Amino acid sequence: MVLKREEPNLGVELGRLKLRNPVIAASGTFGYGEEYAGIVPLKRLGGLVTKGLSLEPRKGNPPPRLAETPSGMLNAIGLENVGVEAFVREKMGFLRRAGCAVLVNFFGSAEEEYAETARRLSDVEGIAGLEANISCPNLKSGGAIFATEPKSVYQVVSKIRQATSSFLIVKLSPNVADIAKIAVAAEEAGADAVSLINTLTGMAIDVKTRSPVLANVTGGLSGPAVKPVGLRMVWQAARAVRIPVVGIGGIATAEDALEYLIAGATAVQVGSAHFNDPRASLKIIDGIRNYLQANGLPGVQPLIGSLKVGQEK
Numbered sequence: 592m593v594l595k596r597e598e599p600n601l602g603v604e605l606g607r608l609k610l611r612n613p614v615i616a617a618s619g620t621f622g623y624g625e626e627y628a629g630i631v632p633l634k635r636l637g638g639l640v641t642k643g644l645s646l647e648p649r650k651g652n653p654p655p656r657l658a659e660t661p662s663g664m665l666n667a668i669g670l671e672n673v674g675v676e677a678f679v680r681e682k683m684g685f686l687r688r689a690g691c692a693v694l695v696n697f698f699g700s701a702e703e704e705y706a707e708t709a710r711r712l713s714d715v716e717g718i719a720g721l722e723a724n725i726s727c728p729n730l731k732s733g734g735a736i737f738a739t740e741p742k743s744v745y746q747v748v749s750k751i752r753q754a755t756s757s758f759l760i761v762k763l764s765p766n767v768a769d770i771a772k773i774a775v776a777a778e779e780a781g782a783d784a785v786s787l788i789n790t791l792t793g794m795a796i797d798v799k800t801r802s803p804v805l806a807n808v809t810g811g812l813s814g815p816a817v818k819p820v821g822l823r824m825v826w827q828a829a830r831a832v833r834i835p836v837v838g839i840g841g842i843a844t845a846e847d848a849l850e851y852l853i854a855g856a857t858a859v860q861v862g863s864a865h866f867n868d869p870r871a872s873l874k875i876i877d878g879i880r881n882y883l884q885a886n887g888l889p890g891v892q893p894l895i896g897s898l899k900v901g902q903e904k
């Protein structure tokens with residue numbers, strides 16, 4: 592008789608948000624979900640994060656907006672999006688039937704704009720949570736990025752918190768000196784979770800023309816190159832806060848995702864890997880299940896933050 596092994600429990604609790612599994616498609620790499628629906632059964636995902644929204648539609652930066660690097664990519668899309676109103680009108684109908692947790696990413700160029708966008712999204716049926724992308728220049732304070740100072744993080748997150756009771760994830764930038772302090776500021780201002788990392792600022796130059804490859808000159812680096820940085824920052828943030836941490840950066844395989852979970856992430860987001868393989872998230876979910884089974888683990892929970900430092904392995 593062949594004994595069937597117990598199916599491990601892939602479910603995780605991101606605070607009050609229950610996910611079927613810990614794998615979420617990252618903002619800006621999965622459109623508004625619908626673009627992928629023909630190739631990826633969305634109901635198999637733990638969740639998906641939409642492309643970042645602003646109050647008004649945005650065209651983004653002029654091309655070229657993408658550049659390949661040896662182990663990743665640079666993008667300077669410039670947060671092109673359809674705007675909140677069109678999103679709710681044209682995209683939510685499909686997303687309500689997606690069958691996975693729908694998280695809506697948003698941003699603004701002033702605290703009030705973040706708050707107003709969050710307010711408008713709060714009452715929309717079918718949204719499981721909001722993800723605030725605070726890697727945006729604060730136009731009212733001379734263009735300093737919200738995400739880089741604990742004080743401005745606290746201020747903008749407090750404003751958003753006052754505007755919404757929705758589940759609120761604050762997405763952190765790696766372009767900072769001390770990620771733990773930034774994560775704590777987000778927690779103290781009322782974030783329900785933090786997600787990290789967003790892209791690392793980089794650039795590329797065409798030596799033939801001596802001009803920047805990206806029209807915007809600089810862009811955000813993502814993909815395998817950023818994984819060690821993301822992992823280190825998730826580990827530091829997870830030790831500093833009590834709220835759940837969502838790990839992002841260079842995740843392309845189940846092993847990458849497992850590293851983040853062991854470092855302290857409760858869930859992970861898969862980004863650029865979707866451009867190589869639109870089904871990457873599904874393969875990662877299957878790989879996590881196989882790992883749990885092979886290691887006799889009943890579920891994902893015991894893995895989270897299980898890093899052994901300075902101990903017998």
Ligand SMILES: Cc1cc2nc3c(=O)[nH]c(=O)nc-3n(C[C@H](O)[C@H](O)[C@H](O)COP(=O)(O)O)c2cc1C
Pocket residue numbers: 617618619620642643644666668670696724762788789790812813814815817839840841842860861862863864
């Ligand atoms: C083309 C592109 C567009 C992105 N757009 C957004 C966005 O709108 N909002 C956001 O918070 N992050 C955005 N990101 C960042 C990703 O969600 C993710 O944090 C980052 O790419 C690191 O993960 P990865 O290495 O798995 O891609 C974008 C990334 C890429 C590559």
